[in-house]
Amino acid sequence: MDLDLGPEDQAFQNEVRTFLKENLTDEFLEAGRLTPAVRSPIEPTRRWAKVLAEKGWLCHPWPAEFGGPGWTAVQKYIYELETELAGAPSINNMGLRMVGPVVMKYGTEEQKATVLPSILNDEFAWCQGYSEPGAGSDLASLQTRAVPDGDNYVINGSKIWTTGAHNADKIFCLVRTSTEGKPQEGISFLLFDMDLPGITVKPILTYAGDHELNQVFFDDVRVPQSSRVGDENQGWTVAKYLLEFERGGVPYTPRVKAGLLRLKDMIHKEAGGDGRSLAEDPDFRGRLAKLEIGIQAAEIIEKRVMSALSQGENPGYASSIFKLRGSELLQEMLELTMKTLGNYAAPYQPEAYVFGNNVEAVAPNYGLTATSKYYNQRAATIYAGSSEVQRTILAKHALGL
Ligand SMILES: Cc1cc2nc3c(=O)[nH]c(=O)nc-3n(C[C@H](O)[C@H](O)[C@H](O)COP(=O)(O)OP(=O)(O)OC[C@H]3O[C@@H](n4cnc5c(N)ncnc54)[C@H](O)[C@@H]3O)c2cc1C
Known part of the structure; x- marks a missing residue:
């Protein structure tokens, strides 16, 4: 699905693309490529966070009054998608996504004056x-x-x-x-x-x-x-408020969508069991289509939540829909990636994704970390509150059961 962008958003998209092209050096792209788990290798990723902080984009979800760039919901979404597509390192966002919103709402003036600037400058992990x-x-x-x-x-x-x-x-x-x-x-x-x-x-x-x-x-x-x-x-009130941002503050679909685009590219390179391209396999195409439709539906919910966030509202129970569907789609995308890679998904070569290694990998570049990501993200439906817990929240608060 393409975002239906007006001229201003297109100009913004170009600005983001230019920034990423000029600033994502080989070191940062390598850190993005060698991401076997949720986060990318720590040292180059902290350096990337500094580049974003200097540009004023690190805390891009924040309102302008607290030092954010004051972007609209669509702009935030464009930024998320473009950084995923460009292969940027995945940063530790616990300060900016969780501590920041909590301090803005519940912090003392002193906490606002000390904690928020330190997050804007990525001083602490x-x-x-x-x-x-x-x-x-x-x-x-x-x-x-x-x-x-x-x-x-x-x-x-x-x-x-x-x-x-x-x-x-x-x-x-x-x-x-x-x-x-x-x-x-x-x-x-x-x-x-x-x-x-x-x-x-x-x-x-x-x-x-x-x-x-x-x-x-x-x-x-x-x-x-x-x-x-x-x-x-x-603290329970503060903790629950934070969880809404943990579950609903990071859109899943840009990551899944970027993965889907890579997958679509990959299926033309890899053959199924009968030697034909996976792109010609009706079963596989059916699963791919189902994933794409799921992403489109989730994207609409995510944009709605991000729009509410831009207007200073908190995500509420929609963050549970966000978390539930996003984590399931992520797992489906990683499973299809494993299927596509076939034999290349089997070798266990953790040394090949240590930052700075010179190991010759068995898997092609595009499949290097697929297996470790697949295993790592089995936890996506557990961390930040399991799927069962999200369903219970929705049953109570959305359906009134
Ligand atoms: C990779 C990973 C990273 C994590 N990172 C952090 C972190 O940084 N900080 C942090 O504080 N925590 C973190 N967690 C912990 C995470 O939040 C918990 O694992 C999660 O909340 C589930 O709790 P539990 O592991 O104790 O499982 P349990 O609560 O024991 O649940 C076990 C199973 O029972 C189900 N279940 C439990 N209660 C109910 C119920 N009432 N109705 C229906 N089903 C139920 C669950 O869905 C699950 O399937 C992380 C977990 C993982 C796996």
Whole structure:
């Protein structure tokens, strides 16, 4: 599907394309190509984030009053699609997509004055401390305790599945500050440094072979109470607001659409079991058409949500539709990519996607990371709230069941 662009949007699209052509150096394109998981290799990707920050485009979803470029919903969508099509590295967006909106709405003036500029300049890498060994879908049952002591909280407990904690400078973290009343009523939302005494990060390696996940342990960690966002014991409201942005703030379809375009190109290069081009295989073409129709439908929902965001509204339950369909389409696209690659999808060559390697890969360039992405993104229907949880939210809030 093509965006129906007016002259102003076409001019914007050209501006974005020119910027990407001039600034996506070989190093950045290589980082984009060697992306086996959700994020691209950290060092070149941080350098790419700096280029975007200098241009003023890093926090492109933000309203102009907080330092964003003030783009319309269509412009944001164009930008997302063009960066995907150009093969830009995939950045850690937890600061700009999650912490930023929360601080804008619930932060003190001091937090706005310090945290927001640091995100605009990509000074820190953030990670998310929500899930615990005994609290995933049932997040409100979290047990990590924060006990007031003078001007500080003293934190004890553990967070799990913490993406990027091993590279993070800061964490946004849910802690239990009260055991009275309903579980949701005793939670607070804190922002703090990852190098404080008492914090230990242990890696969790996935079966895709990558290290993105960790378990984080807190042992008498002292955090200033001034780092709390929102009132004490009101963190559940802040946490839910953030989840709307986590699920609904990043459009899935530009990534899936870029993948579909690459796939369409690939099927002319790869043959099916009978030796004929996959482009001639009716079954395969049927699945491809179904995927494309699904993307078109999801794109309409995403644009609606992005338009609401541009007008200062929050995504609401539409973010659950967004997350549910987006993650399913992503998995379908990656599955078709695996099918297309056939034998080339089989070799396990993680050394071939280490940044800066000189390994001769078995798979063609366009299929190098397909298998690891396929395995990595099996988690897409689990992280940021599983599909079952999204369906329950929709049943309650959209259908009133
Ligand atoms: C790759 C990856 C990255 C992640 N990154 C982070 C991160 O950076 N920070 C962070 O805090 N967390 C992160 N998570 C954790 C993620 O949010 C949780 O895994 C998720 O919320 C599910 O929780 P759980 O793993 O405890 O599974 P459970 O909650 O135990 O669920 C197990 C199964 O039961 C189903 N289920 C549970 N409750 C219900 C219900 N009420 N109705 C119907 N079905 C139900 C679930 O859908 C799932 O299929 C990440 C997870 C993954 C896999």
